Amino acid sequence: xxxxxxxxxxxxxxxxxxxxxxxxxxxxxxxxxxxxxxxxxxxxxxxxxxxxxxxxxxxxxxxxxxxxxxxxxxxxxxxxxxxxxxxxxxxxxxxxxxxxxxxxxxxxxxxxxxxxxxxxxxxxxxxxxxxxxxxxxxxxxxxxxxxxxxxxxxxxxxxxxxxxxxxxxxxxxxxxxxxxxxxxxxxxxxxxxxxxxxxxxxxxxxxxxxxxxxxxxxxxxxxxxxxxxxxxxxxxxxxxxxxxxxxxxxxxxxxxxxxxxxx
Numbered sequence: 126x127x128x129x130x131x132x133x134x135x136x137x138x139x140x141x142x143x144x145x146x147x148x149x150x151x152x153x154x155x156x157x158x159x160x161x162x163x164x165x166x167x168x169x170x171x172x173x174x175x176x177x178x179x180x181x182x183x184x185x186x187x188x189x190x191x192x193x194x195x196x197x198x199x200x201x202x203x204x205x206x207x208x209x210x211x212x213x214x215x216x217x218x219x220x221x222x223x224x225x226x227x228x229x230x231x232x233x234x235x236x237x238x239x240x241x242x243x244x245x246x247x248x249x250x251x252x253x254x255x256x257x258x259x260x261x262x263x264x265x266x267x268x269x270x271x272x273x274x275x276x277x278x279x280x281x282x283x284x285x286x287x288x289x290x291x292x293x294x295x296x297x298x299x300x301x302x303x304x305x306x307x308x309x310x311x312x313x314x315x316x317x318x319x320x321x322x323x324x325x326x327x328x329x330x331x332x333x334x335x336x337x338x339x340x341x342x343x344x345x346x347x348x349x350x351x352x353x354x355x356x357x358x359x360x361x362x363x364x365x366x367x368x369x370x371x372x373x374x375x376x377x378x379x380x381x382x383x384x385x386x387x388x
Contacts, residue, residue: 131305
């Protein structure tokens with residue numbers, strides 16, 4: 126299953142392309158043609174609950190929709206982008222909070238400090254995804270450290286890369302990293318979705334994903350147990366030989382290992 130943590134569904138800022146806007150039915154039709162099973166809607170400094178609710182209803186639980194926003198944050202007179210995704214159970218509070226802090230400010234001019242983001246959104250069980258390095262406008266390590274210091278759960282901070290190569294480099298250096306489509310034109314989404322991150326384990330909810338970020342061993346064990354297993358039969362080239370099952374192969378490997386230890 127694939128995950129897209131950076132999806133735009135509306136033209137919000139004046140610089141946004143018209144091709145970023147999509148109607149709920151078209152959104153669901155497009156996602157259903159891909160392997161994407163988790164989408165986070167993250168429009169700029171804005172969250173439209175009516176659209177979100179319509180997408181949730183039309184999706185008929187065939188994929189998960191998580192509520193989010195891409196915020197303009199300013200720290201040390203520098204502007205960056207910080208994605209905040211919250212537990213879907215808190216969508217109404219999330220919507221009301223965003224309305225409250227953006228009232229009287231257009232998405233083009235709205236900004237907020239990183240400290241205030243943590244203070245306001247932490248009660249909503251969030252995941253924070255700051256743009257990092259080549260993902261512009263990026264947030265520096267020093268500024269991310271402010272978020273780490275302020276956030277209740279430090280493990281829910283994931284650095285957003287531009288693509289799988291950048292994410293792999295970040296991960297190899299000890300950073301949690303992910304990337305999303307940041308879709309510019311919905312006509313391109315089906316092809317673009319093929320390069321989105323794969324979740325190696327099936328994730329059934331926002332809470333489960335967060336527990337994986339927390340590296341909760343019991344949750345990982347539960348997910349592993351739900352993976353499907355099949356018994357397959359291997360038949361050698363000679364027709365008169367008995368079939369060999371995977372269990373037989375495992376037993377032979379085990380016996381061979383034991384014999385090596387005793388010699």
